Amino acid sequence: MDNTIKLRSRGSPLLPGERYAPPSVFFHWAIALLIVIAYAAVIIKGYLPRGSAQRAMSLTIHEWTALGVLVLAVPRLLLRMIKGAPAALPGQAWWVRAGSSGAHLLLYLFMFAQPVLGYLTLNAQGHTLTVPGLDIALPQFIGKDEQTSRSIKDIHETIGNAFYWVIGFHALAALWHHYFRRDDTLRRML
Ligand code: HEM
Ligand code: HEM
Incomplete structure (x- = not known):
């Protein structure tokens, strides 16, 4: 039976019900790319001299690419709730399914x-984001407050650092499926 799964998965095209639909694939990779750029920008910022234009530019890139994540996450989640996901592939142990869910x-x-x-960190720091070239200021949801800004920033940074591991685990799991288990997990998101 294991053989059947392996033969089936090495080359035969996937049926529409076995793979993610093209819009879901687009959202997945567009969001992944924006997240990589957001992380790279904030890491690069740390190496640039305080007060420099390049440092400010890196933070601006971080903020706008990461806001793009939120903008795309909304239709992505709606699509997921309406259309669902392809059924789990055959032959996956319960702990693999539980781990991936x-x-x-x-x-x-x-x-x-x-x-x-x-x-919210920006709001609490008293900074306003302005749409480049249009001079439109994005709304403030909370007022300026140093203590609040420090607390939210701490949570934001802690989650940001923790998710290197979650994202890394997720990406490595996809590669493990593809190269070691030799199943269709990665192919159905391509
Ligand atoms: C996918 C979304 C995001 C990720 C993965 C992310 C990740 C991070 C990380 C890892 C840091 C910490 C950097 C360090 O330790 O020095 C950070 C800092 C920060 N982020 Fe984000 N972030 C995201 C979204 C946003 C958004 C949407 C905004 C604002 C519009 C934002 C504003 C900031 C600010 C102001 C800092 C503090 C920078 C500083 O002054 O040192 N982030 N972010
Ligand atoms: C190089 C990096 C990445 C690789 C190789 C990758 C690969 C995959 C694969 C193969 C699937 C399908 C899993 C399955 O069918 O069971 C998947 C699903 C998913 N990925 Fe990624 N991914 C990457 C980055 C990311 C990032 C950065 C995020 C968001 C933070 C993300 C969020 C998700 C989510 C939420 C699903 C589940 C989709 C659903 O069922 O609605 N991925 N990924």
Whole structure:
């Protein structure tokens, strides 16, 4: 039986019900790319001189790409709730299914919570985000308060650091499925 799964998965095209639909694939990879850029920008910022224009630019890139995550996460979640996901692949142990469902749930929470916390940090610091070139200021949801800004920023940074591990685990799991288990898990998200 294991052989059948392996033969089936090495080359034969996937049926529509066995793979994620193209809009879900688009949202998955667009959001993954924005998250990588947001992380890279905030890491690079740490190496740039305080008060420099480049440092400010890195933070701006961080803020806008990460807000893009939130904007795309909304239609992505709606699509997920309306259309669902393809059925679990055959031959996956219960702990693999439980681990992947848990990781996916955490990643969905992250896509909403992390940008909101980042945005509220800015609000509490008294900074306003202005749409580049349009001079339109985004709304303030909370007022300026140093203590609040420090607390939210701490949570934002802690979650940001913790999710290197969750995202890393998720990406490595996909590669493990593809190269070691040789199943269709990665192919159905391509
Ligand atoms: C996917 C979403 C996001 C991720 C993964 C993320 C990740 C991070 C990380 C890892 C840090 C800590 C950097 C360090 O330790 O020095 C950070 C800091 C920060 N983030 Fe985000 N962030 C996201 C969304 C946002 C958004 C939407 C905003 C604002 C619009 C924002 C504003 C900030 C600010 C102001 C800081 C503090 C920078 C500083 O002054 O040192 N973040 N973020
Ligand atoms: C290189 C990085 C990544 C790889 C290789 C990857 C791969 C995959 C694969 C193969 C699936 C399908 C899993 C299955 O069918 O059981 C998947 C699903 C998923 N991925 Fe990723 N992913 C990556 C990055 C990310 C990032 C950065 C996020 C968001 C923070 C993310 C969030 C999700 C979510 C929420 C699902 C579940 C989709 C659903 O069922 O609605 N992924 N990923």
